[in-house]
Amino acid sequence: MAKERGFTLIEIMVVFAILALVMSIAPSAYDRMKSSMEYRDVVRGVVTEMRAARQQAVLTGVETAFAVDLEQKQYGIEGGKGRGIPDSVELRAIVANNEAKGSRFAIRFLPSGGASGGSVDVLRMASGGGVRVRADWFSGRVEQEPVQR
Secondary structure, eight states: OOOOOOOOHHHHHHHHHHHHHHHHHHHHHHHHHHHHHHHHHHHHHHHHHHHHHHHHHHHHSSOEEEEEETTTTEEEETTSOOEEOOTTEEEEEEEOGGGEETTEEEEEEOTTSOBOOEEEEEEETTTOOEEEEEEOTTTOOEEEEEOOO
């Protein structure tokens, strides 16, 4: 007698139940992964743009500003193409009083290598944790450190 091949109804139902479970978990995992990638991209972008502004000031002998515009949700070297700030990330800036104009904040890098000083906090909207990217006023060196809550 030949044995018939195939799946039983119970086996098929178990497979569908597992697929339903995986499909219900996937969207939330994707959202967390996307917001995490956006956060890391903004941190990298802020550090890179600030260091590029310092290097440009030293090489050209002309003051160069790194700016954050909260109204337009952009950051970058003043006069250059700005990078967007995604909704999953919040930026806060602490700058010299004369470098704050409305919702626009700037850290000015000098040809001597120094800077006007200041910091930009890059925060995750979901958890509130984040990184502070700081420009030393004396040396102009750009460093990052965890934000203390």
